[in-house]
Amino acid sequence: MGQVSMSNARSYDLAEFPPPSGREEVWRFAPRAALKPLLEDAPSDGRLRWETTLSEDVTLTQITSEQARERAASAPVDRISALAAKHADGARLLDIQADASHPEPIVLDLVGVGREPVTWGQVLIDVGAGAKATVVLRFSGAAQYAGNLSVVVGDNASLELVSVQNWSDDSVHAGHFATRIGRDARLRSVLVTLGGEAVRLVQTVDYDGPGGDADIRGLFFADAGQRFEHRSFVDHSQPHCRSNVVFKGALQGERARSVWVGDVLIRANAVGTQTYEINRNLLLDDGPRADSVPNLEILTGDVAGAGHASATGRFDEEQVFYLRSRGISEEEARRLVVLGFFADVLDGIDVPMIRAEVMRAVEAELGYRREVQ
Amino acid sequence: MTELKIHELHVEVESDGGPKEILRGVNLTVVSGQTHAIMGPNGSGKSTLAYALAGHPAYRITGGSVTMDGEDVLDMSVDERARAGLFLAMQYPVEVPGVSVSNFLRTSVTAVRGEAPPLRSWLKEMRSAMADLNVDSSFAERSVNEGFSGGERKRHEILQMGLLNPKFAVLDETDSGLDVDALKVVSEGVNRVRAGGEVGVVLITHTTRLLRQIPVEFVHVMWQGRIVAEGGPELADEIEANGYEQFIGAGVAG
Numbered sequence: 001m002g003q004v005s006m007s008n009a010r011s012y013d014l015a016e017f018p019p020p021s022g023r024e025e026v027w028r029f030a031p032r033a034a035l036k037p038l039l040e041d042a043p044s045d046g047r048l049r050w051e052t053t054l055s056e057d058v059t060l061t062q063i064t065s066e067q068a069r070e071r072a073a074s075a076p077v078d079r080i081s082a083l084a085a086k087h088a089d090g091a092r093l094l095d096i097q098a099d100a101s102h103p104e105p106i107v108l109d110l111v112g113v114g115r116e117p118v119t120w121g122q123v124l125i126d127v128g129a130g131a132k133a134t135v136v137l138r139f140s141g142a143a144q145y146a147g148n149l150s151v152v153v154g155d156n157a158s159l160e161l162v163s164v165q166n167w168s169d170d171s172v173h174a175g176h177f178a179t180r181i182g183r184d185a186r187l188r189s190v191l192v193t194l195g196g197e198a199v200r201l202v203q204t205v206d207y208d209g210p211g212g213d214a215d216i217r218g219l220f221f222a223d224a225g226q227r228f229e230h231r232s233f234v235d236h237s238q239p240h241c242r243s244n245v246v247f248k249g250a251l252q253g254e255r256a257r258s259v260w261v262g263d264v265l266i267r268a269n270a271v272g273t274q275t276y277e278i279n280r281n282l283l284l285d286d287g288p289r290a291d292s293v294p295n296l297e298i299l300t301g302d303v304a305g306a307g308h309a310s311a312t313g314r315f316d317e318e319q320v321f322y323l324r325s326r327g328i329s330e331e332e333a334r335r336l337v338v339l340g341f342f343a344d345v346l347d348g349i350d351v352p353m354i355r356a357e358v359m360r361a362v363e364a365e366l367g368y369r370r371e372v373q
Numbered sequence: 374m375t376e377l378k379i380h381e382l383h384v385e386v387e388s389d390g391g392p393k394e395i396l397r398g399v400n401l402t403v404v405s406g407q408t409h410a411i412m413g414p415n416g417s418g419k420s421t422l423a424y425a426l427a428g429h430p431a432y433r434i435t436g437g438s439v440t441m442d443g444e445d446v447l448d449m450s451v452d453e454r455a456r457a458g459l460f461l462a463m464q465y466p467v468e469v470p471g472v473s474v475s476n477f478l479r480t481s482v483t484a485v486r487g488e489a490p491p492l493r494s495w496l497k498e499m500r501s502a503m504a505d506l507n508v509d510s511s512f513a514e515r516s517v518n519e520g521f522s523g524g525e526r527k528r529h530e531i532l533q534m535g536l537l538n539p540k541f542a543v544l545d546e547t548d549s550g551l552d553v554d555a556l557k558v559v560s561e562g563v564n565r566v567r568a569g570g571e572v573g574v575v576l577i578t579h580t581t582r583l584l585r586q587i588p589v590e591f592v593h594v595m596w597q598g599r600i601v602a603e604g605g606p607e608l609a610d611e612i613e614a615n616g617y618e619q620f621i622g623a624g625v626a627g
């Protein structure tokens with residue numbers, strides 16, 4: 001059982017986060033060459049294009065940087081997120097009123113319009129007490145984007161959130177995905193990272209009261225040359241909360257590279273905590289490399305359950321043989337095995353349209369062409 | 374009428390000490406409608422024959438031929454063999470996490486029949502096939518073979534045999550791990566397919582238990598990678614009474 005590796009420093013003060021040398025624990029896996037422009041303290045007027053049609057009861061507003069600070073789930077965790085907070089020129093706020101219920105998913109499309117100039121951005125999602133909503137973010141296009149996504153789930157509220165990173169092959173995306181969960185509130189987040197030269201997302205989970213429930217999932221598919229890094233830090237600072245972290249990755253091709261670091265800290269007062277985290281990576285050929293580091297640090301004697309698991313393995317040809325021995329073509333068999341591998345993350349995507357979209361994207365990564373029926 | 378002809382089949386596997394010959398010239402001809410048993414002690418090469426017929430990549434064919442009505446089976450890929458009508462019920466069916474039984478069965482049936490069955494009639498067909506094998510309907514939503522008991526795995530194999538309706542089925546130790554009731558259910562499942570009169574069946578087993586439920590016309594005894602004795606059902610009775618000792622050594626070179 002290791003100590004959590006993420007620094008607990010959370011701050012808007014850039015001085016807290018000097019440019020990394022690469023020796024720091026939190027940067028040692030990072031694709032620093034690709035991230036370089038996002039580590040430089042320079043303003044930019046680059047913006048993503050928002051392509052969103054919202055129903056009338058949903059309000060999307062522009063707020064100032066000061067307002068964003070007051071409402072954000074957490075202060076920045078690293079240099080990139082501190083720079084994004086500094087240079088983003090305010091934030092977009094999706095405000096979901098207390099006790100509101102949104103059975104239809106709210107879909108926000110954020111499109112990169114080019115690598116230059118660098119884009120700093122902030123998005124806040126605030127789910128009022130007792131409200132219930134499903135939000136989907138889809139990132140696409142070309143960009144070098146440093147973005148903070150903040151999610152506050154009020155007391156007794158429930159949010160399903162899916163964020164799909166499907167950038168062009170030359171894009172870079174890094175940032176802080178900050179989540180804060182109220183008393184007896186529930187969050188399910190699913191990060192789906194499919195496209196981009198380098199994507200590095202740091203997710204923090206904080207609790208505001210007892211009874212919070214965090215279901216944190218992620219799926220990524222890294223191709224030749226792609227570098228994806230996902231870090232999650234669940235800070236159990238309240239009693240009787242739950243966290244379940246599931247990240248699944250598939251990798252194929254030369255220099256496909258992934259990193260998953262899952263930190264869970266159970267503080268002394270967080271009695272009755274229940275937590276489990278798991279990362280599994282599937283290597284589809286000899287080219288890729290996946291690093292997987294679970295860290296669980298327990299500072300109380302009274303936990304309801306705590307565990308972690310991590311495994312990286314080669315594609316199981318016995319599974320393909322079994323399916324093929326039933327007449328299923330090799331291509332279709334591989335598709336079934338890979339989608340099956342991702343099933344427990346895909347099942348967490350409540351929106352059928354988005355789930356189907358992600359499945360099609362995974363099929364496309366495999367080079368699978370669906371036959372027209 | 375269709376004929377599955379195995380002629381002088383030699384098969385080797387990769388082992389620590391280099392390639393190792395397991396099958397050393399197997400001859401067997403099965404005609405549609407017939408039921409054969411291959412018996413033999415553990416390690417004699419029965420599963421190797423089954424896997425080699427199905428085309429498992431670990432088993433390299435170094436000599437001989439396998440044909441189905443003159444067509445070269447060894448030239449076909451694993452899935453082509455299945456679509457041509459060859460079915461192997463495996464001794465150790467493989468878990469495929471995250472792929473539901475219903476999705477698997479439908480994909481497989483679509484591949485073998487060459488077209489997707491209409492959804493409504495398919496659901497009816499699948500449910501009734503499952504009911505025939507005393508399989509709970511919740512089975513359809515479970516991942517293929519994952520967490521299945523030994524008996525459930527074997528039932529699942531025979532469920533597939535029924536739905537895929539092969540020309541030739543090789544059932545590898547389908548009786549192992551089954552209690553008396555499950556053995557009866559599974560045997561009835563096999564017998565239902567046999568009742569069509571079209572399928573040629575090869576039962577692989579090292580005990581006579583299954584042969585009391587599924588009548589066979591031909592019994593072949595395998596030992597050290599060869600068929601060393603052949604006969605009718607009486608051969609199974611002899612094995613039951615006296616074991617394999619009488620055959621061991623017979624016909625074995627070296």
Ligand SMILES: Nc1ncnc2c1ncn2[C@@H]1O[C@H](COP(=O)(O)OP(=O)(O)O)[C@@H](O)[C@H]1O
Nearest residue numbers: 386387388395414415416417418419420421431
């Ligand atoms: N994949 C394999 N790799 C190495 N040795 C194998 C493999 N499969 C079978 N064998 C060996 O071949 C021999 C026959 O095995 P098998 O065909 O499983 O026998 P049976 O089914 O009659 O019990 C055994 O000595 C076994 O260890």
Ligand SMILES: [Mg+2]
Nearest residue numbers: 419420464546
């Ligand atoms: Mg065997």
